[in-house]
Amino acid sequence: MGLHFLVATEPPKIVPELTCTTGKGGHYRGTIAVTKSGKSCQSWTSQTPHKHNRTPENFPCKGLVENYCRNPDDEKATWCYTTDPETRWEYCNVPNCRYQPAAEDCMHCTGEDYRGKISITESGHTCQRWDSQKPHQHDYVLSILPEMNLEENYCRNPDGQPRPWCYTTDPSKRWEFCSIPRCTTEPPKIVPELTCTTGKGRHYRGTIAVTNSGKSCQSWTSQTPHKHSRIPGNYPSEGLVENYCRNPDDEKALWCYTTEPETRWEYCNVPNCRNQPAAEDCMTCRGEDYRGKISITESGHTCQRWDSQTPHKHDYVLSM
Structure with a gap:
């Protein structure tokens, strides 16, 4: 058999997907680092708590940085090893690009008027319904704040935060901000x-x-x-x-x-x-006659x- 040499050329370029996935998510390079059930991801360079061979050295073109959800081995979706010793790995809750918000699903200013349908937090947690008290009890309900449109489990900003947020379905993570794109149009005057x-x-x-x-x-x-x-x-x-x-x-x-x-x-x-x-409560000259x-x-x-x-x-x- 002849000798085989590594060709010293750049690997094929990919267009990284930063906020959503297409297909199985092999091109996803975003920063979601939590599984569908809310478990934190183990770093790809770590062998604790789970030993594995999905390392950056073994999969050099798969974006295995930090503990971000990835799909280096053609699984059916993005996934990661978890930091829970009892759970080796799980799939991640990365949005599919086909179901991304429409162009108008965006926010102005701090998003207090946001009425879109994004319902996943910036780290991938699914939002808890506003009309539910499980797993987190709260006072932000439609009957108390009817003008805030607290429908379903959509991200909202009912209390003057810097941007929309929601309670999460993870019992160990009470709430988190959502990644709502900023509108490219001018905010209301x-x-x-x-x-x-x-x-x-x-x-x-x-x-x-x-x-x-x-x-x-x-x-x-x-x-x-x-x-x-x-x-x-x-x-x-x-x-x-x-x-x-x-x-x-x-x-x-x-x-x-x-x-x-x-x-x-x-x-x-x-x-x-x-x-x-x-209007007549005013002054003339230096106001010495002002009463x-x-x-x-x-x-x-x-x-x-x-x-x-x-x-x-x-x-x-x-x-x-």
Whole structure:
């Protein structure tokens, strides 16, 4: 028999499938690393708890990196060894490209208006139905939040998270974010409120940057003194600029993190549009003749009563 040599050419190129599979999933190169029943995958380079020969060296073109679900040996679907000593391997719950969401099944901003039908989390867990209390009990039900469209087991964002999520059917994994593609179209326009708020203040884009108690607001791009996830990258449509009071996560009113290490956050004192002064409540010249009823400063501080000497002592009293 003649000698056989490895040919020093590149292997055939594949088009990696990153979010879904076609056929048996041999081209899948995504990052789902959990089986259909919710077990974590064992790393392909590990021999614990299960010894095997599906290693990157033996299958050099099969994308056996980390512990991601793969199909190196032409099984009927993507799979992995598990970290459960009692379960050697299982198939994975990777979506099939034929059943991928339509182009319009996408999200704007933080996905609070998302009404699509994706029902698998970013690591491959199947979502628990919103009308079920098993395996996880919760209060996010359609009867309490009818406007959030909590149907079936579809990913939703009912509570101001950075993106849609769901409870999972894995008893050991209560909830997880979903991988919802971002829409390529422009998000719905809002009419920014610059001097006052309506409702919970989601549309406020003014410049008040002080809390109810007078504390200065921390910049949304800063992690000092308080670390947080309410950053412009996570809430791209919520106007998180400078340190201005905002409501990115559907709190009951506008708020901000404070610059005081002992106080993480507080609500802000932004006037409500329903209680705004009438058109005639205005000033001429320097306002020395102003007799209106505005009692909040330009940065949101509540005015001290003129007949009070607390917290500031002064001589500007009615009797003088």
